[in-house]
Amino acid sequence: MAENITKADAEKVLLSAFRTRCSKSDEISYKITSILKGNHKTYKYILINGLLAKATNDKVNALALQSGAPIPGAYDARSLCHSVLVPFERDFLQNALGGSNEPFLNKPARFTHLSDTNAVRRGDDKIILGLLIEIFSSITTSFEAHGYLACALDFLNQRIEEINALSASSKEAGDIDVFKEERFYYAIEVKDKAFTSYDLQHAFKKIQASGWFKRPIHFWT
Numbered sequence: 001m002a003e004n005i006t007k008a009d010a011e012k013v014l015l016s017a018f019r020t021r022c023s024k025s026d027e028i029s030y031k032i033t034s035i036l037k038g039n040h041k042t043y044k045y046i047l048i049n050g051l052l053a054k055a056t057n058d059k060v061n062a063l064a065l066q067s068g069a070p071i072p073g074a075y076d077a078r079s080l081c082h083s084v085l086v087p088f089e090r091d092f093l094q095n096a097l098g099g100s101n102e103p104f105l106n107k108p109a110r111f112t113h114l115s116d117t118n119a120v121r122r123g124d125d126k127i128i129l130g131l132l133i134e135i136f137s138s139i140t141t142s143f144e145a146h147g148y149l150a151c152a153l154d155f156l157n158q159r160i161e162e163i164n165a166l167s168a169s170s171k172e173a174g175d176i177d178v179f180k181e182e183r184f185y186y187a188i189e190v191k192d193k194a195f196t197s198y199d200l201q202h203a204f205k206k207i208q209a210s211g212w213f214k215r216p217i218h219f220w221t
Helices: 007-018 027-037 041-056 077-092 124-138 142-166 197-210
Strands: 176-180 183-188
Touching: 007 041, 007 077, 007 142, 027 041, 027 124, 027 142, 041 077, 041 124, 041 142
Parallel strands: none
Antiparallel strands: 176 183
């Protein structure tokens, strides 16, 4: 029977790891960094998604890619990635993993599970597949997975900050910024759907980064 991961639980875990500083410096964290520094987008999604799954449900086998995988702890990795990780990447990570809307439709993620027998190109792809298997096989608890997920997100944040430092900074606070005679008054965030916790967190972070607000920030929904 496949393991279940609820969207709400996964979102909470992802936000928690995002707010946590990396506290690990070992072989596993080095391997995680190596994958994230690489150019293979799909494997980056598989890495973060697997860490998130294991951090959310201790019974999950992060090697699984489909709920029907012939291994204990299988789960629906595609649904988790597309419903939780993809919107999170868009709102918090500036598409640092690659900006794909449906990364698990790509060939490396369409096997039932990660295995060294999966048909992949020789060279870097084969090496990264091996690293993923080593990483997921080494992490045995949700507590460990949460720590390594925090490290992965921390690394991505550092890369984002480096990139932003090299480009012109934006003073945009919201979708609509209201000024009068060059004086900033307020910002409006526009959504054509119901707000989620991600939307509120993203809006708050965006407003803070703008530097316009010197007084307490209030939200009206």
